Amino acid sequence: MTSILLAGGGTTGHISPMLAIGRELRETHPDWDVFALGTADGLEADIVPKAGFELLTIDKVPMPRSIGPAALKFPKRFAANVSHVKQIIAERDVRAVVGVGGYVCPPAFIAAKQAKIPLIVHEANAKPGMANRLGAALTKQGMVGVTFPDTKLRNSTLVGMPMPTEISALDRSDPVQRQDWRADLGLNDDRPVLVVTGGSSGAQRINDAFLAAAAQCQESGVQVLHITGAGKDEVLRAAAAQLPDYHVVDYVDGMHRAYGVADLLVARSGAATVSEATVVGVPALYVPLAIGNGEQRLNAAGSVSAGASLLVDNADFVPSTVTDQILPLVTDHTRLDAMSRAALDLHYPTEAATTMAAIVTHALRG
Structure with a gap:
């Protein structure tokens, strides 16, 4: 053998x-x-x-x-x-x-x-x-x-x-599939979806900024699916208990579903996240992890340069980033469509x- x-x-x-x-x-x-x-x-x-x-x-x-x-x-x-x-x-x-x-x-x-x-x-x-x-x-x-x-x-x-074929073969233009996945994830079908994730281990800087801006997210008419990372959901879950459109989970089984429902993704720029979001055409705002040899910033560079995503340094990611930059973007369908096309035009393998x-x-x- x-x-x-x-x-x-x-x-x-x-x-x-x-x-x-x-x-x-x-x-x-x-x-x-x-x-x-x-x-x-x-x-x-x-x-x-x-x-x-x-x-x-x-x-x-x-x-x-x-x-x-x-x-x-x-x-x-x-x-x-x-x-x-x-x-x-x-x-x-x-x-x-x-x-x-x-x-x-x-x-x-x-x-x-x-x-x-x-x-x-x-x-x-x-x-x-x-x-x-x-x-x-x-x-x-x-x-x-x-x-x-x-x-x-x-x-x-x-x-x-x-990457899993569920992601590489994902068609975000299928409205029936997106509607089914929204229902699976407890989301409404009539509000823009902002997906926030720090990866499997979470991202405390991102979590803290959204914790401070959770009420404004609810008031904006945007629904949030916030994937906190294992063991990091307790404080945010408590804060969002009275916010019906702010959904807090520590993990999503099958990230293709999150990519499928997202109008905008906020995430670390790990290689897998950048590649997967680009392949499926998810508009993104990346917050590179400020450790290691600078690879996360470089991972996102091609996507950012093409106009498929934005980048905010970890040190600069604060509650006002959410309220002043992210929430207006997630409701700007014209700009999001352009970002999605730019991602797909990169033709990542x-x-x-x-x-x-x-x-x-x-x-x-x-």
Whole structure:
């Protein structure tokens, strides 16, 4: 049996494309054994098994950023992880490693190189992280897929963002479907819908600004679907208890439904969110997370430049942003239609999972 090891985790931005690639590999090659590598304390520990994939784990060994005890212990711990992955490759007769980023990828990439098996990499963000820069250097041309046209990464080709077919095939112009989804989500059919989300872990800055402006949202005639993130809905839910058109949830099962009903999306600019919103033509206002290597701002750059979205820095996102900028926009149908067309005109690839699976297949045959 052909075995494929998927490596990645830590955030849904890594896990979602990894699972999309895994599902495509299983569909294309139902006789293959496709399983994943992650850490026991990452989000993958919950998400990957629920998605029906076996998850093997190694220790979380982050690269030290400064000299100290962790730096002294790093070489030995990292080498142990490489040895662990090499053992998995040998015992499971792994034929290829597919990495998407995260703490587990560097040892997985090095183990694949030492085992002389194909290494395939997918980079979600516009600015590649350290792990995937390493993976791209260890593999060869055509074995690295990137999401955004301007991403600079060795041996890469543009493939887009692997995403569920419910999103890539979504038709927001179907009024019957949109009406059904609004009903499913407890929304009225006669008011504009503003969808607010900070991703799976939430966005406190966004939540706080909307908390202060919740009453004005109700008064404006706009209905809000606010996805707060796990464990972050209590205060906002209490404030919105007397506001019938302000709907607070910590999670939506099937984000295609939220994209389908949204007249405007307010969100972080993670690679998956930007790609998905662009592919389905959702007008958006992005609030990039102000940490990391600046990738979230860069993720949104192409969309903003095309007129498909707006961008407000995290530090500048305050209650007046909601009342003075967002609420007028969500009722401006002419402008929203223009933003939606601009998003669709970018023609972001929609078959990324299929393309990545084809790269894996070609690598094994080559």
